[in-house]
Amino acid sequence: MSSNETRARVAVVGSLNMDLVARAPRLPHPGETLAGRTxxxxxxxxxxxxxxxxxxxxxxxxxxxxxxxxxxxxxxxxGLEAEGIDCTAVETGREATGVALIVVDDASQNAIVIVAGSNGEVTPETIARHEAVLAAADVVICQLETPLDTVQAALATARRLGKTVILNPAPATGPLPAEWLPLIDYLIPNELEAATLTGLPVGSPEEAATAAAVLRAAGARNVLVTLGPRGVQAALEGAAPALYDAPKVKAVDTTAAGDTFIGGFAAQLAQGASVDAAIRFAQRAAALSVTRAGAQPSIPTWAEVEG
Structure with a gap:
């Protein structure tokens, strides 16, 4: 199904940052100054x-x-409007726009520091003002780069409205509030976030499966632990644990790979695809994204994924 054949709706509640990206041979040690390349x-x-x-x-x-x-x-x-994204619910706050300071090394790994700025001004009242945006969506996506009471309001509102709810628990600093988990249809952490949420080691697909099972037992309907080049460990309602192998590519920059996966997964769910098909499509999209530099510039189109 091409993007021209469907107008399935996704609403995203979350952060907007300007990324300041430096490339260096490796990530700096504490107290060290490195010469960057670009x-x-x-x-x-x-x-x-x-x-x-x-x-x-x-x-x-x-x-x-x-x-x-x-x-x-x-x-x-x-930039959002140029992508055809409705920005009616993007407000202008008193604080400066959020920024992210990103260093990417020659192994395509990154280290990121975020200054929230105006993202901290997204409040539960903001959610209430723009409830119609969530009501019009098929799928609602949230993350943790806005205040936690705002995220809870968005999750609760989306659940009340009967929407499919996705939470990307990033950045994770500890377990999620217990009352959040029943509000979530798809909880999608990476391996580090899954370890933070559960307090368990998540260094292998087997350990990811254990962590995912713990999160499902705590109330999340479905859990997908993204493992980068090792794939996605899925714990889905009514199904046995499954590892989805990742496509093999030469990575240039992993920034926004997880975001690409989540956006592609949500778009497919909104179009009515099966969970299996949505995961595999999202993996192909994420694999393409890591072959390119940057965050949003690396994200592929539907035609590139299916071409």
């Missing part, structure tokens, strides 16, 4: 990345978030 300023933020991914990969997308009244905010808003 620098780029690109649109990012998990919310923005996932919205762009869902839009490029076949969905009609609405973004709910906040930017500052500055050049970065104007650029982020314009």
């Amino acid at each position: 620098f780029a300023q690109v649109a990012g933020g998990k919310g923005g990345n996932q919205a762009v991914a869902a839009a490029r990969l076949g969905a009609q997308v609405s973004m709910l978030g906040c930017v500052g009244a500055d050049a970065n905010g104007a650029q982020l808003r314009a």
